[in-house]
Amino acid sequence: MTSDDAPAVERAYDELADDYEREVESNPYNAHLEFPGTTRLIPDVEGKRVLDAGCGAGRYAAWLADRGADVVGVDASEAMLDRARERVGDGATFRRADLGDSLDFAADGEFDGVVSSLVLDYVADWRATFGEFARLLAPGGFLAFSVRHPLDEFPESDEQNYFEVEARTADWEIEVPYYRRPLSAALSPLLDAGFRLEEVAEPRPTPAFEAERPERYEIESRRPVFLCVRASKP
Numbered sequence: 001m002t003s004d005d006a007p008a009v010e011r012a013y014d015e016l017a018d019d020y021e022r023e024v025e026s027n028p029y030n031a032h033l034e035f036p037g038t039t040r041l042i043p044d045v046e047g048k049r050v051l052d053a054g055c056g057a058g059r060y061a062a063w064l065a066d067r068g069a070d071v072v073g074v075d076a077s078e079a080m081l082d083r084a085r086e087r088v089g090d091g092a093t094f095r096r097a098d099l100g101d102s103l104d105f106a107a108d109g110e111f112d113g114v115v116s117s118l119v120l121d122y123v124a125d126w127r128a129t130f131g132e133f134a135r136l137l138a139p140g141g142f143l144a145f146s147v148r149h150p151l152d153e154f155p156e157s158d159e160q161n162y163f164e165v166e167a168r169t170a171d172w173e174i175e176v177p178y179y180r181r182p183l184s185a186a187l188s189p190l191l192d193a194g195f196r197l198e199e200v201a202e203p204r205p206t207p208a209f210e211a212e213r214p215e216r217y218e219i220e221s222r223r224p225v226f227l228c229v230r231a232s233k234p
Contacts (some may be wrong), residue, residue, distance in 0.1 A: 025059050028205075028212040030118075034226045035059070037203025038117055038146040041230040045069035048112035051136065053099055053145075054119025058084030058092070064115065065091035072111075074103070099129050106136040113137070116145040118226075121178045124165075126186070130193035137233045143195060149202060149224040150183045186227065195231035203228060 046068030052061045055073030064071045071092035075081050081094050100123050114133050165181040202224040210217040
């Protein structure tokens with residue numbers, strides 16, 4: 001996030017927090033498309049220390065804790081952190097942090113894994129963020145993240161330039177600023193930070209998605225909505 005965008009995103013999620021679990025997490029796109037697509041990329045976490053980077057209301061933190069991970073969740077929104085604490089209880093530790101800033105609460109090599117679900121779209125400079133992830137990961141540690149697919153919104157008009165990183169606004173109940181970027185701008189910073197790319201996935205709708213959104217099932221079976229990536233620190 002830029003310095004101008006960060007407070008806007010934080011305020012937006014503070015306002016969305018009360019309804020997030022019910023209206024966003026349960027949305028078939030999140031529950032039956034992104035979530036299974038991302039969790040499939042996460043290796044065995046039992047006994048591992050894992051950072052949930054952009055933890056929101058704690059869905060991934062709870063999933064990781066249930067599988068034996070020692071979880072630290074961070075988010076820029078205090079309201080979302082409150083929901084995560086209520087949800088996970090003593091199963092994880094939560095603290096406020098902005099992924100656009102230095103994660104100076106964490107020591108070099110402190111974590112065995114980083115999971116970041118649908119949050120990097122709000123960050124302008126992925127080079128700095130991936131650099132921080134690489135710093136706090138131990139050698140052999142994994143990174144699994146998901147973002148909106150670069151082709152999900154392209155093209156909207158003949159004037160749109162696919163190759164640019166574009167600032168946009170999602171019009172939900174309130175406006176939320178984010179960035180659309182090309183595939184090269186998503187993967188190159190990852191490689192520049194020293195990560196080894198292991199898998200790139202473009203998840204397709206599950207039968208549960210079809211049951212809830214049959215009118216969208218065929219459409220979303222032919223076009224990408226989310227990009228899910230697993231990488232490791234050599």
